[in-house]
Amino acid sequence: MSLADWDRDNCSVARALELIGDRHTVLVLREAFVGERRFDRIQRHTGVARNILSDRLNKLVAHGILARRPYQERPVRHEYVLTEKGLDLYPVLVSLMQWGTRHGGGEAPIVLQHKGCGALVEPRLACPDCGEAVGARDMRALPGPDAVLKQTA
Amino acid sequence: MSLADWDRDNCSVARALELIGDRHTVLVLREAFVGERRFDRIQRHTGVARNILSDRLNKLVAHGILARRPYQERPVRHEYVLTEKGLDLYPVLVSLMQWGTRHGGGEAPIVLQHKGCGALVEPRLACPDCGEAVGARDMRALPGPDAVLKQTA
DNA sequence: CGGGTGCGTTGCAAAATGCAACCTATGCCT
DNA sequence: AGGCATAGGTTGCATTTTGCAACGCACCCG
Numbered sequence: 001m002s003l004a005d006w007d008r009d010n011c012s013v014a015r016a017l018e019l020i021g022d023r024h025t026v027l028v029l030r031e032a033f034v035g036e037r038r039f040d041r042i043q044r045h046t047g048v049a050r051n052i053l054s055d056r057l058n059k060l061v062a063h064g065i066l067a068r069r070p071y072q073e074r075p076v077r078h079e080y081v082l083t084e085k086g087l088d089l090y091p092v093l094v095s096l097m098q099w100g101t102r103h104g105g106g107e108a109p110i111v112l113q114h115k116g117c118g119a120l121v122e123p124r125l126a127c128p129d130c131g132e133a134v135g136a137r138d139m140r141a142l143p144g145p146d147a148v149l150k151q152t153a
Numbered sequence: 154m155s156l157a158d159w160d161r162d163n164c165s166v167a168r169a170l171e172l173i174g175d176r177h178t179v180l181v182l183r184e185a186f187v188g189e190r191r192f193d194r195i196q197r198h199t200g201v202a203r204n205i206l207s208d209r210l211n212k213l214v215a216h217g218i219l220a221r222r223p224y225q226e227r228p229v230r231h232e233y234v235l236t237e238k239g240l241d242l243y244p245v246l247v248s249l250m251q252w253g254t255r256h257g258g259g260e261a262p263i264v265l266q267h268k269g270c271g272a273l274v275e276p277r278l279a280c281p282d283c284g285e286a287v288g289a290r291d292m293r294a295l296p297g298p299d300a301v302l303k304q305t306a
Numbered sequence: 307c308g309g310g311t312g313c314g315t316t317g318c319a320a321a322a323t324g325c326a327a328c329c330t331a332t333g334c335c336t
Numbered sequence: 337a338g339g340c341a342t343a344g345g346t347t348g349c350a351t352t353t354t355g356c357a358a359c360g361c362a363c364c365c366g
Contacts, residue, residue, distance in 0.1 A: 075333095087290065
């Protein structure tokens with residue numbers, strides 16, 4: 001398998017994890033996707049310590065995943081909303097949720113509805129070419145255009 | 154928004170994060186999906202400290218995400234392979250990878266091929282009902298059958 | 307015997323985290 | 337004005353989690 005020796009330094013998964021690779025950050029994102037925008041409510045719902053939450057919100061804003069915008073003056077109060085970059089994390093959160101539901105005890109506290117067709121569904125990964133649903137076994141990973149093979153391979 | 158006050162204790166995302174909610178664990182899973190099975194190779198590729206790696210592998214095995222099986226006797230050597238439960242994490246990893254590629258610098262070290270149709274593709278979340286690709290804006294979250302609304306709502 | 311490989315475990319220092327208290331600025335009630 | 341409440345943090349300190357390097361063990365090869 002040639003893949004075994006591509007250069008991990010250039011890994012998209014690792015890059016993503018640098019920004020959202022800790023439990024607290026993901027919980028914050030969960031709240032963002034559910035529509036919570038205020039510090040206090042997010043804090044209560046996630047149970048994350050206030051100092052940590054403050055830190056994570058700042059980092060998410062710094063990385064352009066959330067945007068801080070004032071919703072009132074005097075005193076200035078901010079709310080945190082998902083940017084496009086943040087909204088693109090939706091598949092990650094949804095996949096995580098579905099996996100947690102399927103393998104973590106079977107409870108489904110939330111269901112999703114497709115606005116387009118109105119159906120209550122579990123979105124799945126599908127091949128955009130043929131439309132078939134795909135899982136780990138249906139796919140093959142190949143070195144991409146930007147892969148760097150190691151000398152020590 | 155009724156969703157704002159469902160009980161977070163029963164959250165699938167949180168449950169999933171308890172098992173795979175740290176950077177190292179996810180990196181280990183990346184290796185698993187790429188086909189690495191041995192302690193040493195995983196350690197070199199992830200850069201995770203050996204004691205941490207040992208701990209994470211044990212936890213993943215304990216949770217049924219990886220299975221440890223001997224690939225030789227004398228001395229007994231084990232390899233770590235994904236179980237069904239582990240394979241189900243594929244969408245999470247793929248989503249993470251795609252997001253990292255799109256927003257983390259644009260490099261695509263790995264590309265995916267659908268074995269079924271042969272196309273090089275980026276699998277996307279789709280509505281299993283109508284087949285349309287879906288993003289955050291196309292979906293609505295509703296309290297599910299097992300949602301517990303808070304008294305303090 | 308000496309060296310190398312595979313797979314960990316142990317000890318200790320450094321970093322991240324949790325908790326509770328504190329602070330600022332404002333509004334609201336009396 | 338005084339007292340209380342709300343929103344959004346910051347600060348200090350104890351606890352937990354990591355990282356690093358060294359060590360251990362079991363085996364194989366020459």
